Each structure stands twice: as structure tokens, then as C-alpha cells.
Amino acid sequence: MSSTLLERTRALHEEIERSERLVSKDFHAEAKGHASRLAQNHRVLQCVEGIRKRSRELLEIYADEDGSRKDEVEGMAPAGDRVFSVFYERLKEARDYHRKHPGLELPSVDQEEEAFLQTTPAVDFSGEEANGRFLDLHIFHRTFTNSQKFGKKDVTYLDFLSTFSDLGLVPRHSKVNREYKAYVEDLVAYLAEFHRKSQPLAGLSDPLAAAEKEFRGKWERGEVVGWEDRGLGTSGDRTQAVVNLEDFETAADLEAVGADKIKEALVALGLKAGGSLAQKADRLMQTKGKSLGELDRKLFAKGGKPARDEQDARRRQELSEAVALSETKIGVLLGLMESTLSDTRRQVEKKATSTYEELVADMAELEEQEGGGRAGDDGGGGADDDEDEDDIVYNPKNLPLGFDGKPIPYWLYKLHGLNQEFKCEICGNFSYWGRRAFEKHFKEARHLHGMRCLGIPNTKEFGEVTKIDEANALWEAIKKKKQESRFVQEEDEEFEDAQGNVFKRKNYLDLQRQGLL
Structure with a gap:
């Protein structure tokens, strides 16, 4: 045996x-x-x-x-x-x-x-990732800028790093397609693999499984933010990128948007886009809060799709669920790597403001630190390099760091006004340091999202407005002014008789009925 x-x-x-x-x-x-x-x-x-x-x-x-x-x-x-x-x-x-x-x-x-x-296991990182210090999202930036379905052109890599995590900025109607589904799934795969390589002892299976379980319950109850209709969609999904119908109560209010915008929204829905301004506005308001299948077939242009069949609706719902789940996982992964993402933004900004010589010097210093750390494992020569790498920079005034990783001079700090704090209540009482950063933030994603939550368009009239009460008051004043300046056919339309006399519509019709004209 x-x-x-x-x-x-x-x-x-x-x-x-x-x-x-x-x-x-x-x-x-x-x-x-x-x-x-x-x-x-x-x-x-x-x-x-x-x-x-x-x-x-x-x-x-x-x-x-x-x-x-x-x-x-x-x-x-x-x-x-x-x-x-x-x-x-x-x-x-x-x-x-x-x-x-x-x-x-x-x-x-x-x-x-x-x-x-003393061994150093081989881990496959790209040069941009710097041995797990930073994220390399260039391929996703190119996909976003080149996409004609959900992306935007002329978005810099630094701006992309600041906004790609807020997937709510992408309109709903631009998400329900296979191109966007592949984009978010690839992003989930990259972030999960990067987390595994950079934080090998921090398991991902438990937080992702918990997030998916919570997502399934919310999806069935229709509580997933932005997907309350579980992907079935309404006509508002397609028009929101052009005109947000929730901001208007009547067709007369909608006329203030202009004929071009209303026509663009009608074309996006496949509806008839002809007629007067009032007819276009009335036709578009009929779609508010309704699905395309609930609309009258007479409203659709020739070749338009008045309704989807049941199989198409089921496919759309399955696609929407997969996209929403991937977005949920992206939020979980970025929450686990929040510090890495902020370090990546700082590194990209530092590269943008550095000369070629400074970049070469930084790369040489980084390679020396990495090489010294490995050499020190064998002979002890890299201990000083590791200690220098972890040295705490003395920065009591919390000054911004320059290209060399050290605080900038205090006189330069005051010259650019970085000691001045500007708070924006619309951005959630977020603080901006310096006039330049404050003026720039009105076009950034955080402020745009805050204005969208208030139901207010972020137009030039709202520049320098940081208080929620002031923004609401100004919006009400603008709507009232538009209402007053709106063309009312009964009151503003004029008629001319044979002698060249001009009358208001009501007066002209009264005189005509009395036979005085």
C-alpha cells in the first residue's frame, strides 16, 4: 500500500x-x-x-x-x-x-x-501609468472625442479626466447604443485590472458583487438614478439634448426657445417639422412625458417610426440595463481609486505646464528612484532614495506644487491671487482659489451639473451667480420678461385698411363687422 x-x-x-x-x-x-x-x-x-x-x-x-x-x-x-x-x-x-x-x-x-x-515580481504597467501611480486613459479619451454618438470633440485630456467620471453628463439618448456599451464595459475592465495590479491585496469581488446586488434591486424598483423608466425611454430622452421640456409648462412658453431649436427637436423625434412657430411648439409639447408609442401617428413625418414593437423594446431595456450596471461599477471602482485619479490629474496638469527639459529631468529622477529601490534590495544602496521619495515637503501655507514637486514661491502665489477664496453654493459650497479658477469653473462639469439640478440653463446671463436663491430669482425674472415680450396674436397682430390706416387685430375685425371699413 x-x-x-x-x-x-x-x-x-x-x-x-x-x-x-x-x-x-x-x-x-x-x-x-x-x-x-x-x-x-x-x-x-x-x-x-x-x-x-x-x-x-x-x-x-x-x-x-x-x-x-x-x-x-x-x-x-x-x-x-x-x-x-x-x-x-x-x-x-x-x-x-x-x-x-x-x-x-x-x-x-x-x-x-x-x-x-528581495525579488521584485514583474507587473505589466504602461509608461504613462508609472508603475501603478497614475491611470492611463488616453485610449478612452480618443474613443470619447471620436465618437459621434455620445462623445464631444475638442475635449482636452485634462478636461476629460475631470468629467469622464460623471457619466450623468452624457445625454440619456446617447447611451442606449452598442458603441457606448462597449465604451463603459472596456472602462470597467481597465479600471478593475489596474486596481488588481496596483493594489493586489485589496480584493474587488466583494464590493463589486455588493454593488451589483444593490443595483439589481433598484433596477427592478425603478430607482436607478437616470434610469427610472428602466430603459424603456420617453420622447424626452431624445429632445433633452436640444430642448428640456421640463423647463416649460405650455406651448406658448416653449415658443421663446425659437423656431430653429424646436425644429431640431422635432427632427430628432422623427416628427413633422413644418408649420408656424405656434404649431411647432404645440406639436413638440404633445410629446412631453410620453413614449414614442403613445404619440398620434399623424404627428410623425414620412418614414418616421411611430412605435417600437415589443421585441425592440425588450432589446432596448436589456441594453440599458447592461449600460447602467457598467456605470455603477465605474462609480465603485473610481471611489476605490479616488486618490489615484486626483494624482493623475495633477500629473497631467504638471506635464502641460512643464518644458521638455523639465519632463526629461522628472523621468530620469523617477527612473533613478525606481532603479535605486531595486538595487537597494540587494546591496542596501536604495534605502536613501526610498526615504527621499517619502520625505514630507514642508508646506505650512498649503501652497500649490510646481513642476519640481515643491511649493511655488509665496509672492507668485499672491500675484496670481491664489490666496483669495471664492465659494459657489450651486457647486455644493465648493471653494475655488484665485479669480482665474473661479471664472473658469462656470463652464466646468460641476457647475453645469448644479445648474441642471436646479432646472436652469447655464447661459451667459448667469455668469458670476453663485447663490441658489439669486439664480432662481434671475431665472424667474428672465421667464417673466420672455412672457411679456412674447408675440400675442390677438394683441400684437396689425391690419391695414385701403387708406393705409393701421389697426390692432381686434379693432380691425370689430370695424369690419360693423361695415365701417
Whole structure:
């Protein structure tokens, strides 16, 4: 009877103990610097995965479904004169087992364990990611700017980094297509893989599974923000990018938008776009809060699609659910990597304001730090580099950092007015430092989102307005002024008689009925 099963059990327990000892030793040594911490985490992950693998094999052995372990244990206690012969048989089998498996996966002596603790596992990062310090979203930026369905042209990479996480800025009607679905799914895959490589010990399965479970419940109840209709859609999804009908109560109010905008919205819905301004506005207001299938067929232009069949609606709903789930996962992943995203923005901004020589110097310094950290593992020469990397910069006034990573001079700080704080209540009482940043923020995503939540268009009339009460009051005044200046046919239309006299419509019709004209 073979004793290899018991010997394999003993070896697995021994390897697990070695792995645990390696993890304890690795964490006992303080890792200084980003590169050292990353290498330490990947070494620990390698040990943990080895423990999991061996533990699963041990569970199968102890389950003993085929009864081989039980037979082997019973064979270890022979009776009579066979005690010594069985002992030497077991010894021979053990020697044969070790002859066939001469090496273990983990080091077996102190010197080899120390060598293992000094290794740097190879992790595949791009040059832009700088060994896991920053995100590399250039490919998604190109996809966004080149897309004609959901993207925008002339968006810089820095602006994209500031707005891509707010997926609510993309109109709903631009999301329900396979191009956008592929975009968000690829973004989820990249962020998850980057998180796995840069934070190997921080598991993702639990937070993503919890987020997906919560999403499924909200989706069935119609509580997912922006997808309350579960993707079935209303006509407002297509018109919102042109005219937001929620801002208007009557067709007469809608006329203030202008004939061109109303026609564009009608064309987007596939409706008839002819007639007078009043007719166009009335036709568009009939679509408010309704799906395309609920509209009268007579409103549609030739070739328009008055309704979707049930199969098309089901496909749209499934596509919408997949897109909304991917957006939820993106929010979870970016929440876990919030500091990495902010570091990426600062790095891109720093590159934009640096000369070529400064960029080359920064790259050389970064390579020296990374190389010094690895060399220090062997000879101890990289300890100073790691300590320099983690040195805390003395910055009591919280000044912005320059291209060299040090605070800018205080006189330059005051010259640009960066000591002046401007708060915007519409942006959630967010503070902007310096007049330039304050003026620029009125066109940024945070302020646009705040205005959209208030139901107010972000036009030039609302420049410099930061209070919610002031914005609402100004919007009411603008609507009242538009109402007063609106053309009323009964009062403003004029008629001319044969002698050239001009009358109001009402007066002209009264005189005509009396036969005085």
C-alpha cells in the first residue's frame, strides 16, 4: 500500500506554514517607497494564492471520497512480525516520493527565503501609468472625442479626466447604443485590472458583487438614478439634448426657445417639422412625458417610426440595463481609486505646464528612484532614495506644487491671487482659489451639473451667480420678461385698411363687422 497520500498531506501543511512565515517576514520589514510597497504586496499575494491552492488540495484529501486515505491510515498499524518490514517499505516510498519531487515551490532554507523577499515580481504597467501611480486613459479619451454618438470633440485630456467620471453628463439618448456599451464595459475592465495590479491585496469581488446586488434591486424598483423608466425611454430622452421640456409648462412658453431649436427637436423625434412657430411648439409639447408609442401617428413625418414593437423594446431595456450596471461599477471602482485619479490629474496638469527639459529631468529622477529601490534590495544602496521619495515637503501655507514637486514661491502665489477664496453654493459650497479658477469653473462639469439640478440653463446671463436663491430669482425674472415680450396674436397682430390706416387685430375685425371699413 502506498503512503504517498499521507506524505503529500504532510508536505502541503509544511508548504502552507512556510508561506505564512514568508508573509510574516515580508510584512515585518517596512517597505519604503511606492515601488517597494508594490513589490511587497505582490510577493504577499503570491504566497496567499499558494496557501489557497494548497488548502483546496488538502480539503479534497481530507474529504476522502474514494476512501484511499482511510485505507492508508489503517495500513500504518500492522500487527505481528510485519512492523519493521512495513516501516522500511514506508521509508522507501517516502524516499522515492522526494526523489521524484526534489524541489518545493517556495524556498526551504533561510538564505533562499531572504532571496525570495528581495525579488521584485514583474507587473505589466504602461509608461504613462508609472508603475501603478497614475491611470492611463488616453485610449478612452480618443474613443470619447471620436465618437459621434455620445462623445464631444475638442475635449482636452485634462478636461476629460475631470468629467469622464460623471457619466450623468452624457445625454440619456446617447447611451442606449452598442458603441457606448462597449465604451463603459472596456472602462470597467481597465479600471478593475489596474486596481488588481496596483493594489493586489485589496480584493474587488466583494464590493463589486455588493454593488451589483444593490443595483439589481433598484433596477427592478425603478430607482436607478437616470434610469427610472428602466430603459424603456420617453420622447424626452431624445429632445433633452436640444430642448428640456421640463423647463416649460405650455406651448406658448416653449415658443421663446425659437423656431430653429424646436425644429431640431422635432427632427430628432422623427416628427413633422413644418408649420408656424405656434404649431411647432404645440406639436413638440404633445410629446412631453410620453413614449414614442403613445404619440398620434399623424404627428410623425414620412418614414418616421411611430412605435417600437415589443421585441425592440425588450432589446432596448436589456441594453440599458447592461449600460447602467457598467456605470455603477465605474462609480465603485473610481471611489476605490479616488486618490489615484486626483494624482493623475495633477500629473497631467504638471506635464502641460512643464518644458521638455523639465519632463526629461522628472523621468530620469523617477527612473533613478525606481532603479535605486531595486538595487537597494540587494546591496542596501536604495534605502536613501526610498526615504527621499517619502520625505514630507514642508508646506505650512498649503501652497500649490510646481513642476519640481515643491511649493511655488509665496509672492507668485499672491500675484496670481491664489490666496483669495471664492465659494459657489450651486457647486455644493465648493471653494475655488484665485479669480482665474473661479471664472473658469462656470463652464466646468460641476457647475453645469448644479445648474441642471436646479432646472436652469447655464447661459451667459448667469455668469458670476453663485447663490441658489439669486439664480432662481434671475431665472424667474428672465421667464417673466420672455412672457411679456412674447408675440400675442390677438394683441400684437396689425391690419391695414385701403387708406393705409393701421389697426390692432381686434379693432380691425370689430370695424369690419360693423361695415365701417
